Amino acid sequence: MLEIQRLRSEKESVIEGLKKRHFDASEIISAVLSKDEQWRAEKTKLEEVASKMNQISKQIGILFKEGKVQEANEAKAQTSVLKSEENTLKEKVDALQNDITELMYQLPNVPNEKVKPGKSEVDNETIEQRGEEPNFNFTPLPHWELASKYNLIDFELGVKITGAGFPMYIGKGAKLQRALISFFLDEATDAGYVEHQAPLLVNEASALGTGQLPDKEGQMYYMPVDDLYLIPTAEVPLTNIYRDVILPNSEFSIKITGYTPCFRREAGSYGKDVRGLNRLHQFDKVEIVRIEHPNNSDQALVEMIDHVKGLLEKLGLQYRILRLCGGDTGFAAAMTYDFEVYSAAQNKWLEVSSVSRFDTFQSTRLKLRFKNEDKKSQLCHTLNGSALALPRIVAALLENHQTESGIEIPKALHKYLNYTKIED
Template identity: 60%
Template structure:
C-alpha cells in the first residue's frame, strides 16, 4: 500500500510512474487526497468537541464541589449535546477512514525506474540467458506423456480424487518431487536462510498484509466457516510473521525459506498452454523471503537472483531471466525478475520463479517497521522469490533429460533420489 503522505507530496510523480502499468491513477489519487482532507477535518472537529466536553465536565465538577448544584445541573444538559455530537463525528470518522483505506487498497505499487513500459508478457525485457538447449531424439514426448509412459504422475487419478489440477505423484515421480524439495531447502539454508515449517491457511489480516486481499481476481480458496484462506504461496505466512513488528536495525538482513504446497484457483485458465504440470490448482514450492533495510534491498534482490541462477546451473537447465514490464508486473511489486526454463519437448519457455522487491508496499500494509539510527520508526523493505516452483522445474527436467532409455536424473539430485534413471 502506498504511503498517504507520499501520495499527498508526490501525486504527479506517482501518476506518471503508474502509467507504466497502463493505469490512469489521477481520479483515485485525487479522491484519496479529498477523503484525507475530509478525515482530517472530522478529526479536528471531534478533537475540539471532546476538548470542550472535557472542559465542561471539569466546570460541572467544580460547581458541585462549591455547592452550586443548580448551576451544575443546568450545564449537564450541554454535556449530553457534546456526547451526541462526539458520537456522530466518531461514526463519520470511522466511515471516512474505512472508505479511504479501501481506495488505498486499489492502488498498485509504483514501478521501479528500471521497469520497462508495456502492456503484456510480450513486452517483458530479456536481460540474461544461459545454458544450451538440448537436442532431443525424434519422437521426444512432452512431460504429460512421459508421466504416463513411466507411471510417475497420474493426472486422471487426481481428477477422480479431487478434480483437474490436482495430480498424484507416484513411485519415482514422488521421490523425485521430494528430492527437489530437499535439494532446494538445503541450497537455501546453506546460503543463510532460516528454514520454517508454516501453516497452510492464513487469516484475513495476513491476506491483506501481503496484498493477496482484496482478491480482485478470485484466485484464493476461502474456508468460509472459519474465514481462513488456503495460501497461494509461502510468502504470505512467512512475511506476516513480522506484521506489526518494530525491529531493531541490527536485525537486518532477515532471511527465511520454507516449503509448502500452494493453492490457487487459477480462474479462467484453460487451453493447451496449461496442460499437465504447466498450470495447477495445488503445487509445491520452496520460497525465499527477505526483510531488509531500505538501503540494502536492491543489493538483496541481486543476491536472490544470483542464488536462483546457481541452482539452475547445478540442475543444468537452460534458462533466461526477464525484467517484467509495467503491464505484467504483479500488483504489489516494484520490480520483478522472472526466471523461465526452456522446455524442448514443448518448444516453449516455462516460468519457474519470480524474484521481486516490494520496497515499502507490503511493509506499509503490515505495519512492519524498524528503528533507524535516530530512533525514528521507518518502514522496512520486503522481498520474495521462488526457489523454486516445482511443477515446471519437474516438467523441464522430464522433457530435457529424456533419452531413448529413460529419463536421466541430474547428477546433483542423485544423492537425494537414490536413483539415476527413470525407466
C-alpha cells in the same frame, strides 16, 4: 498499499510511474487527496469536541467529589449537544477514512525506475539467457507422456479424488518431488535463509497484509466456516510473521525460507496452458523471503537472483531471466524478475520463479517497521521469490533430460534419491 504521505507530496511522480502499468491513477489519487483533506478537517473538529468533552467530564468528576451535586448535574446537561456533535463528526471521519482506504487499495505499486512501460508479457525484457538447448536425435516427449510412460504422475487419479489440477505423484515421481524440496531448502539454508514450516491456512488479516486481499480475492480457496484462506504461496504466512512488528535496526537482514504446498483457484484459466503440470490448483514451492533496510533492498534483490540462477544451473536447465514490464508486474511489486526454463518438448518457456521487490508496499499494510538511526519508526522493504516452484521444474527435468533409455537425474539431486535415472 502506497503511503498516503507519498500521494500528498509526490502525486505527479506516482501518476507518472503508474502509467508504466497503463494504469491511470489521476482520478483515484485526486479523490484520495480531496477526501484526505476533508478527513483532516473533520478530524481536527472531532478532536476539538472530544477535548471539550474530556474537560467537562473531568470537571463533573471533581464537582461530584466536592459534593456539588447541583453544579455537576448542570454541567451534565451541557454535554448532550456536544455528544451528538461528536457522534456526527465521528461518523463523518470514519466514513472518510473508509473511503480513503478503499481507494488506496485500488492503487498498485509504483514500478521501479528500471521497469519499462508495457502492457503485457510481450513487452518484457529478456536480460539474460544461459544454458544450452538440449539436442535430441529422437522426438522428445512432453512431460505428461513421460510421466505416464514411467508411472511418475497420475493426472486422472487426481481428477477422481479431487478434480483437475490436483495431480497424484507416484513412486519415483513422488520421490523426485521430495528430493527437489530437500534440495531447494538445503540450498536456501546454505545461503543463510532460516527454514520455516508455516501454516497453510491464514486469516483475513494475513491475506490483506501481503496484498492477496482485496486484489486477488477470487484466486484463493476460502473456508467460510472458519473464515480462513488456503495460502496461494508461502509468501503469505512467512511475510506475515512480521506483521505489526517494529524491528531494532540491528536485526537486518532477515532471511527466511519455507516449503509449502500452494493452492490457487486459477479461475478463468482454461485451455492450452493447463496441460500436464503447466498450471495446477495445488503445487509445491520453496519460497525465500527477505525483510530489508531500504538501503539494502537493491543488494538483496541481486543476491536472490543469483541464488535462483545457481539452482537452475545445478539442475542443468537452460533458462532465461526477464524483467517484467510495468503492465505485467504484479499488483504489489515494484519490480519483478521472472525465471523461465525451456521446455524442449513443448517448445516453449515455462515460468519457474518470480523474484520481486515490494519496497514499502507490503510493509505499509503489514505495519512492518524498524527503528532508524534517529530512533524513528520507518517502513521496511520486503522481497520474495520462488526458489523454486516444483511442477514446471519437474516438467523441464523430465523433458530436457530424457534419453531413449530413460530420464537422467542431475547430479545435484543424487544424494536425495535412491536412483539416478528413471527407466522402465
